[in-house]
Amino acid sequence: MAQRDPRQVTALGSGGAEGAGMGPALLEALFTQSPAGLLVVDADLRIVRVNTASQGMRGASVSRLLGRPFTEVLSMSDPGSVEAMVRGVLDTGVPVADRLVQGRPPAESGREHIYSVSAFRLQDDDGRVLGVAASVVDVTGRERGRARAAVRNAARQGIGRSLDVITTCRELVDVAVPGFADIAVVDVLDAVVRGEEPPLGPLFGNEPMRRTAFASDSGESPAYRVGVLSRFPFPTPYTQSLTDLEPRLVTLDETTPWLAADPERGRAIRAAGAHCLIVAPLVLRGTVLGIAGFYRSTQSEPFDPDDLVLALELAARTALCLDNARRYTREHTIALTLQRHLLPHGPTPLTAAEVAHCHVPAEAGGGWFDAIPLSSARTGLIVGEVAGHGIHAATTMGQLRTAIHALAALDLEPDDLLARLNDTVVRLAQERAALPPSDPLRDQPLRATCLYAVYDPLTGDCTLTRSGHPAPVLAHPDGTTEIPDIPTGPPLGDVGAEGAPFAAARIQLARGSILALYTNGLLRTARSGAETALERLRQVLAHPDRGLDDLRDDAVYTLAPAPRTSDDAILLLARTGLLGEDQVATWTIPHHPEAVATARAHALRQLTDWNLAEDSLTTEVIVSELVTNAIRYGTPPVHLRLIKDHTLTCEVSDTSPAAPHLRHARTVDEGGRGLFIVAQLAQHWGTRYTQHGKTIWTEQPLGGPPGHETRR
Incomplete structure (x- = not known):
């Protein structure tokens, strides 16, 4: 042309x-x-x-x-x-x-x-x-500069969005592939994955590393299985980078000599058609956290020195985010360990109640539960939650749980116990507010919720009080369920509601009833909302004839609380029982000194009927001292009650609100040793106040000397 x-x-x-x-x-x-x-x-x-x-x-x-x-x-x-x-x-x-x-x-x-x-x-x-x-x-230089800038921007936005080691590594490979490399692999020291301190460099490749992330533009590769634990053989570019902590740009072909030192990785490289590699150690302040490998294959252009600089920037940012995640993992592990040790371990022996629980912890939340044996065969049931997460929430939870145990040992009514517990939370909040301004805990409010129930197997009465906590679910023996109407008090530590009273509700529970206490975290995992989740829980509990462990598992399967969510998911189930008439004996004692001998005789006959004659001497002394004090210092009527369970309980009641005091009488004193003698003979003793007066109670182990059991 x-x-x-x-x-x-x-x-x-x-x-x-x-x-x-x-x-x-x-x-x-x-x-x-x-x-x-x-x-x-x-x-x-x-x-x-x-x-x-x-x-x-x-x-x-x-x-x-x-x-x-x-x-x-x-x-x-x-x-x-x-x-x-x-x-x-x-x-x-x-x-x-x-x-x-x-x-x-x-x-x-x-x-x-x-x-x-x-x-x-x-x-x-x-x-x-x-x-x-x-x-x-x-415009080759301009466009490649733009591409690298896009990778840098993606790294700033995409790496470090979570405080999880594995997730951070996945974020790195997602940024690198396909914008920077065709294949990206991250291996992290196994100690770092567990949250432990990373070692100072240099390393020599024999330290165990866990593959935490892999990405390829061609899909998964069996040669790069995530989760495997391995070591880098010597000598390879990987071990060289771990030794001098410098990145490397390596050309790959069939004659590359170091591939023979690592046959498995060599086969994977050849299978992927990789022709060049950048190895970048993940280093922060001289400590080594892992190593990243970036590969280009097939039709992609080889890496150049500018790509090596970018790879080093990606590795540096990832190392910083990994260290943050590692520190969080360590703190999270400590908090979970602390929380686990502060919660009850194993089943608690109870008189007339069977319990089962499920606890799915969140990010080291402050949820707790308890089933506490109380005096006179009663049982205390508690579910509570401290707002927040981490070590501070777990520590506060332990403080409140300890305070509840101490208050429950005083036989306080549920509303009185929560009022005193609220005083404890307010005092802890004041101590927190007095911390130095530089302490971040100072600005974190201290709030908690709690539900406390006391069940009496002698009468079937259950008294409940709640403080900002959801009401329980009650399943009757006939399969019907309901939400008891329990007045709710303000959350514990709520400054705006300081001084507000806590009201108690009393319900009657038949033998075989099931009481379900839970936290909001158990319901918030349901996609259809808390109301639907609560209805599902009621449907599960509508079969009270099933085993309590089976009901608990069915509730978990149905509600599917996910671990590591925002709140602890706790479910505490209690099936109620009643003491038989042959386990309780009650007498009204005339209000004159001669009646002490009558009270001893009643007790000795009852012990003989229960085949507990070996405990008669100790019980005789205890009954004699308690009845004498009630007649001498109390007001009629006086009642004596014996309860036979896993322990022998002796109760003496009168209508006087005056509290007895343990005295240490002098040698020349003729009296004042009654309660001291009782305290020495009984395993436990205490005073419980009611609307009609007070009750002095003691507990003795059956068939053994006092003190042979661990104190509750």
Whole structure:
């Protein structure tokens, strides 16, 4: 095809007479001196003029280019789409600006370049279409810089969004693939995964490392299974980087010598077609946390020194985020351990109640539960939760649980106990507010909720009080369920409600009833809302004839509380029983001194009926001293009650609210030793106040000397 005369391209010249001489000069300058690549193609999309002075076109022969399809000039990687673009400009006259294409300069055979192509149609004064003019600018450096900047921006936004070691490693490979590498692998020291302190470098590759993340643009690879524990053999680029803590850019081929030292990894590299590798140690302040590997394969361009700098930046950011996650993991582990040790371990022996529990901990939350044996065969049931997470929440939970045990030992009524517990929370909050301003705990409010219930198996009465806590579910023996109407008090430590009273509710429980105490975390995991979750719990409990452990498991399966959520999920189930008539004996004692002998006789006959004659001497002394004190210092009527369970309980009641005091009588004193003697003979003793007076009670182990059991 004959070459067109450039003077026919009138659009590149000046139309006026005074500029007639400038047109040829302008064209000559553009096609011989302009740093931008210029191409002119005819209607058949063949080159009629080309600028060989531009970067990337230097060294090309004009005679070899003229008349050839323009897509061959730059060896376009996708010539079809580029040709369609130029054909569209030729047919429609709509110009195209800054379209990015890939190709190779005619004088080079290396890696592909990126070009910005702009094209517009050429026509003469009569409107006849002559062809297309296109400017071609090599923007390889600019675009690769933009690509690296995009990876850096993705790393800033995507790495470190969680405080989890495994998740942080996954975030790194998600950022790296495919924007930076075709394959990314992260191995972290197993000690770091567990939250332990990382070792100081250098390492020598024999330390156990766990593969925490893998990503590939071609999918999963069995050679890079996540979770496996391995060591890097010596010598490889991995061990070299761990030794001098420097990154490495390595070219891979069939003759790479170090692949023989690591056959398994070598096979994986060959299978993936990887041709280059960047190894970057994850280092922070001289400590080594792990190592990252970035691979390019198939048609991807090899890494260059600028990519090595970017890999080092990614590794540095990941190392910082990993260390933060490691520290959180360590603190979280400590908090969970603390919480686990502060909660009850194993079943608690109870008189007439069977209990089962489920605790799904959150991020080291402050939830707790308890089943406390109380005096006179009663049982205390508690579920509570401290707001917040971490060591401070677990520690506060332990403080409150200890306080409840101490208050429960005083036989306080539930409403009185929560009022005193609230005083404890307020005092702890005041201590927290007095911390130095630099302490972050100072600004964290101290709030807690609690539900406390006391069940009496002698009468079937259950007294409940709650402080900002959800009401329990009650399942009757006939399968019906209900939510008892229990007045709710303010949360513990609520400054705005300081001084507000806590009200108690009393309900009657039949033998075989089930009381379910829980935290809000048990219901918040349901996708359909707390009300639906509560209804599901009631449906599970509507089968009270089933075993308590089975009901607990069914509730967990149905509600599916997820671990590591925002709140602890706690469920405490208690099935109630009643003491039989043959386990309790009660007498009314006349209010005169001679009745002490009568009380001793009643007790001795009852012990004989229970086959507890070996305990008769101790019980006789205890009954004698307690009845004597009640007659001498109390007000009638006086009642004596014996309860036979896993211990022998002796109770003496009168209507006087005056409290007895343990005295240490002098040698010459004739009295004042009654309670002292009782305290020495009984395993436990105490005073319980009621609306009608007080009760002095003692507990003795059956068939053994006092003190042979662990104190509750």
